[in-house]
Amino acid sequence: MAEVRLEKVVKRYGKAEVVHGIDLDVAHNEFVVLVGPSGCGKSTTLRMIAGLEEISGGVIRIGERVVNDLPPRARNISMVFQSYALYPHMSVRDNLGFGLKIAGEKPDQIRRRVDEAAEILGLGPYMDRLPQHLSGGQRQRVAMGRAIVRNPDVFLFDEPLSNLDAKLRGQMRVEIKKLHQRVKTTVIYVTHDQVEAMTLADRIVIMRDGHVEQVGTPSDVFDRPANIFVAGFIGSPPMNQLDAVVAGADGRPVARLGDGIEVPLPAEIAARTSEGQKIVLGFRPESFAPKGHSLHGAEQSLTLGRTVAIAEPLGTETILFTELGGKEVQGKMLNPRVVAPGETLEFTLDLVRLHVFDAASGRSLRE
Amino acid sequence: MSRTLSIEKPWQRWAVRAGVFIVMLILVVPGAWVVLTAFRPNIEVLARPAVWIPQQLTLNNFLGIFGLLPTQQGLPVASYFVNSLVISVTSTVVAIAIGMMGGYAFARYRFRGKATLFLGFMLSRTVPGVALSLPLFILWSRLGLIDTSFGLILVYLAVNIPFTIWLTDGFFRQIPVDLSEAAQIDGCTRWQAFWRVEFPLARSGLASAAIFAFLTSWNEYALASQLTRTTASKTMPVGLMDFTAQFTVDWTGMSAMAVLIIIPALVLTFIVQKHLIAGLTFGGVKG
Numbered sequence: 001m002a003e004v005r006l007e008k009v010v011k012r013y014g015k016a017e018v019v020h021g022i023d024l025d026v027a028h029n030e031f032v033v034l035v036g037p038s039g040c041g042k043s044t045t046l047r048m049i050a051g052l053e054e055i056s057g058g059v060i061r062i063g064e065r066v067v068n069d070l071p072p073r074a075r076n077i078s079m080v081f082q083s084y085a086l087y088p089h090m091s092v093r094d095n096l097g098f099g100l101k102i103a104g105e106k107p108d109q110i111r112r113r114v115d116e117a118a119e120i121l122g123l124g125p126y127m128d129r130l131p132q133h134l135s136g137g138q139r140q141r142v143a144m145g146r147a148i149v150r151n152p153d154v155f156l157f158d159e160p161l162s163n164l165d166a167k168l169r170g171q172m173r174v175e176i177k178k179l180h181q182r183v184k185t186t187v188i189y190v191t192h193d194q195v196e197a198m199t200l201a202d203r204i205v206i207m208r209d210g211h212v213e214q215v216g217t218p219s220d221v222f223d224r225p226a227n228i229f230v231a232g233f234i235g236s237p238p239m240n241q242l243d244a245v246v247a248g249a250d251g252r253p254v255a256r257l258g259d260g261i262e263v264p265l266p267a268e269i270a271a272r273t274s275e276g277q278k279i280v281l282g283f284r285p286e287s288f289a290p291k292g293h294s295l296h297g298a299e300q301s302l303t304l305g306r307t308v309a310i311a312e313p314l315g316t317e318t319i320l321f322t323e324l325g326g327k328e329v330q331g332k333m334l335n336p337r338v339v340a341p342g343e344t345l346e347f348t349l350d351l352v353r354l355h356v357f358d359a360a361s362g363r364s365l366r367e
Numbered sequence: 368m369s370r371t372l373s374i375e376k377p378w379q380r381w382a383v384r385a386g387v388f389i390v391m392l393i394l395v396v397p398g399a400w401v402v403l404t405a406f407r408p409n410i411e412v413l414a415r416p417a418v419w420i421p422q423q424l425t426l427n428n429f430l431g432i433f434g435l436l437p438t439q440q441g442l443p444v445a446s447y448f449v450n451s452l453v454i455s456v457t458s459t460v461v462a463i464a465i466g467m468m469g470g471y472a473f474a475r476y477r478f479r480g481k482a483t484l485f486l487g488f489m490l491s492r493t494v495p496g497v498a499l500s501l502p503l504f505i506l507w508s509r510l511g512l513i514d515t516s517f518g519l520i521l522v523y524l525a526v527n528i529p530f531t532i533w534l535t536d537g538f539f540r541q542i543p544v545d546l547s548e549a550a551q552i553d554g555c556t557r558w559q560a561f562w563r564v565e566f567p568l569a570r571s572g573l574a575s576a577a578i579f580a581f582l583t584s585w586n587e588y589a590l591a592s593q594l595t596r597t598t599a600s601k602t603m604p605v606g607l608m609d610f611t612a613q614f615t616v617d618w619t620g621m622s623a624m625a626v627l628i629i630i631p632a633l634v635l636t637f638i639v640q641k642h643l644i645a646g647l648t649f650g651g652v653k654g
Contacts (some may be wrong), residue, residue, distance in 0.1 A: 048549075052548050071556070072548070072551045078552060085546050086549075087550070098550070098563075102559065102563075103554050309375045
């Protein structure tokens with residue numbers, strides 16, 4: 001069993017605190033992705049778990065052990081680096097077997113386990129090559145092979161796909177997912193790419209400025225973002241966010257946008273607002289579509305005539321740029337037809353999937 | 368048409384060739400002349416008008432300095448050679464061992480006064496060796512280190528260690544930190560990570576540092592001439608002065624000895640040359 005538990009973990013460089021008391025529980029065999037913009041402390045957190053950075057405060061446990069003061073080699077972890085960090089002077093076989101050799105395994109045992117890992121990752125034909133004679137994807141696989149060959153308690157991935165081109169990144173993402181299904185192990189994975197986070201994670205940890213903003217399953221963070229930051233970070237194209245003021249109209253509060261349009265607030269949210277409160281109204285492009293082209297058959301919706309400024313056809317859908325509340329907003333048209341710029345369409349805004357945030361605190365009013 | 372488009376006009380090409388020829392002439396001729404003189408009879412070397420093209424070649428100069436000719440008393444060349452070898456090899460090995468660790472520390476660790484210390488090492492290289500000869504002589508004579516191999520080894524260590532630190536620091540910096548970290552996660556101690564991953568990758572850098580250190584010690588004359596007296600510690604370059612008397616210089620013998628000094632340095636450079644190939648670290652790390 002290898003859960004990973006972080007309790008009030010702090011990292012300081014001199015006087016500057018970069019990670020501010022993070023709490024996190026990763027269950028046995030769980031795939032957890034740390035995601036956030038650069039400088040949010042996600043890599044530092046991973047490196048503290050690995051033992052490559054000392055922690056300035058708090059407790060890190062792997063399984064039952066407190067590992068705060070253990071060197072990396074004593075933590076029974078393995079790590080895939082962004083740069084792959086393959087040993088340039090060793091063949092693929094020696095790269096894969098290096099950890100076992102250091103651990104003093106017998107040569108035939110090393111050979112067997114290296115061959116096993118090579119089999120899983122399809123590295124058979126490259127075993128005698130040096131890393132410099134491999135392609136990016138092959139190097140990536142060797143790095144993963146080196147990680148699985150040792151049977152660690154925890155896998156750590158530090159932005160493993162960011163050096164690959166888009167197509168290969170998609171392929172490797174699937175391979176990582178397959179690998180996790182095959183080699184059940186606890187995984188902590190760092191990325192700045194929210195698509196990787198959504199597709200790979202059992203649970204996502206969204207970080208900003210050394211704080212955890214939200215922890216949840218991909219559908220949690222997508223459907224119920226805890227605050228404006230998470231709402232804007234997860235989802236592509238991003239959620240539309242409009243400034244609004246709560247106005248009461250005979251017990252049925254509405255959000256009044258900058259251009260005077262009034263959007264009725266869902267009942268459970270309306271109860272938590274007060275008249276005159278400044279709020280941010282959020283809705284995903286999926287919830288804002290021309291009539292007859294929306295994703296969800298909305299039970300409650302608001303119909304708005306809008307003029308399309310730009311249409312981006314993507315094949316199965318078209319992204320429409322228009323204007324609402326004095327700001328540019330994006331809508332998503334499923335089963336698209338050709339839309340000309342300047343064309344006016346009837347958009348339906350799905351009121352059930354409306355997100356409302358307190359403008360001052362940024363927190364969601366949904367909870 | 369194509370001729371007017373070419374970057375070099377023929378006369379420019381010839382000018383470049385002539386320039387290169389002159390530079391090579393200046394570089395090569397003195398060395399070649401020493402080697403040639405080593406194989407020519409004294410009478411031909413001293414002839415006036417000068418004999419430019421050698422008329423006969425002989426090994427007598429070499430036989431002479433080893434005392435193998437009946438007409439001439441030999442020199443303790445073997446002792447000089449052994450001294451030179453012991454002093455150069457010892458000071459090189461120790462300088463590389465210490466300098467490599469120092470260079471690694473400068474490349475990988477943060478500590479107080481790092482920049483100042485590094486600058487200090489560099490500044491120590493700006494002091495001409497001869498300027499140190501008098502203080503060194505006084506110090507060494509008090510310590511009883513005059514005319515000992517150990518005394519000279521100490522001096523060369525002081526010269527070579529800062530330089531080795533400077534050179535290896537650069538090489539270790541080129542090796543990505545990720546590699547050492549990956550090795551530590553793979554189960555290595557810090558030392559194992561250094562020894563099994565970073566050291567092999569820095570080998571080419573260490574080889575060039577070793578050549579520099581060896582040649583510095585092997586060729587050094589100014590300090591050695593002050594701090595050595597007898598065959599107990601005299602090195603080859605100091606031995607060259609045995610060929611000068613009050614009124615005469617034995618040019619052919621001196622040249623023969625010079626050739627003997629050059630050979631080991633040349634051989635070493637050829638041996639290590641293949642290790643000097645850089646670029647070993649490319650490929651394992653991308654980005």
